Amino acid sequence: MRIQLLPSTFDAQGVANLEQRLTCFLIDDCVAVDAGSIAIALTNEQRSKVKDIIVTHPHMDHVASLPIFIDDLYPSLQQPMRVHATQEVIQLLERDVFNWNVYPRFSDLKNDYGPVMQYVPIPIGEPFKVAHLNVVAVPVNHIVPTVGLVVSDGQSSVAFSSDTAETEEFWKILNKMKGLDALLIEASFPDRMAKLAEVSRHFTPASLGQELKKLNHNGMDIMAVHLKATYRDEIVAQLDALNIPKLSVMEPGRIYEW
Ligand SMILES: [Zn+2]
Numbered sequence: 657m658r659i660q661l662l663p664s665t666f667d668a669q670g671v672a673n674l675e676q677r678l679t680c681f682l683i684d685d686c687v688a689v690d691a692g693s694i695a696i697a698l699t700n701e702q703r704s705k706v707k708d709i710i711v712t713h714p715h716m717d718h719v720a721s722l723p724i725f726i727d728d729l730y731p732s733l734q735q736p737m738r739v740h741a742t743q744e745v746i747q748l749l750e751r752d753v754f755n756w757n758v759y760p761r762f763s764d765l766k767n768d769y770g771p772v773m774q775y776v777p778i779p780i781g782e783p784f785k786v787a788h789l790n791v792v793a794v795p796v797n798h799i800v801p802t803v804g805l806v807v808s809d810g811q812s813s814v815a816f817s818s819d820t821a822e823t824e825e826f827w828k829i830l831n832k833m834k835g836l837d838a839l840l841i842e843a844s845f846p847d848r849m850a851k852l853a854e855v856s857r858h859f860t861p862a863s864l865g866q867e868l869k870k871l872n873h874n875g876m877d878i879m880a881v882h883l884k885a886t887y888r889d890e891i892v893a894q895l896d897a898l899n900i901p902k903l904s905v906m907e908p909g910r911i912y913e914w
């Protein structure tokens with residue numbers, strides 16, 4: 657499985673910045689997990705291949721450019737863009753984003769080929785298919801309804817925590833799995849901001865270090881993501897100091913293969 661954390665911004669030469677402001681992972685060039693930077697960072701080839709987007713929760717950094725992405729493709733979509741999310745998240749997207757005020761309700765609109773956007777409700781705790789991938793969604797502990805994901809392509813399996821603080825069910829599912837290859841987990845705030853991390857339901861390096869004790873570590877890669885851009889260097893240093901084997905910070909723009 658090829659996974660790219662899409663860059664959020666680029667420098668004047670077009671080189672991706674390391675700071676992550678928006679969240680969007682691209683799997684095998686065709687399935688997106690969240691859509692923060694989806695309209696900004698895809699190549700033209702990738703843009704033509706993405707047909708499925710899984711939205712873990714409706715926070716702006718995860719959906720910021722989803723409306724623009726569908727708008728850009730509006731006249732050319734020959735099949736609807738499928739947005740996979742829990743029923744709760746679909747309702748929030750309809751109420752707060754695609755509400756005719758912030759942006760058009762694309763799920764009600766058609767182009768010359770037919771509907772342009774289709775919601776696909778995802779079950780909780782039950783496997784479902786997205787393109788060639790098998791996916792399981794697990795509720796995690798964030799301030800709005802949010803799911804973590806375990807994604808498998810038959811060869812390899814990767815878990816995405818999405819945004820979360822201390823949680824239980826996610827680890828139960830991961831610990832039951834044979835052969836998990838990578839865990840992409842959030843580390844949002846530096847340790848000195850533990851209070852803010854707690855109320856906004858995110859990890860700091862210290863709380864992430866505690867949390868990872870719940871994981872029966874089998875040698876998988878652990879990639880820290882969602883580091884708040886303003887505090888990136890501080891968070892990176894604190895993650896390094898944890899000395900957890902195979903823990904590293906995921907680089908936007910780089911393609912990882914598992
Ligand atoms: Zn969030």
Ligand SMILES: [Zn+2]
Pocket residue numbers: 679715717718819882
């Ligand atoms: Zn977020």
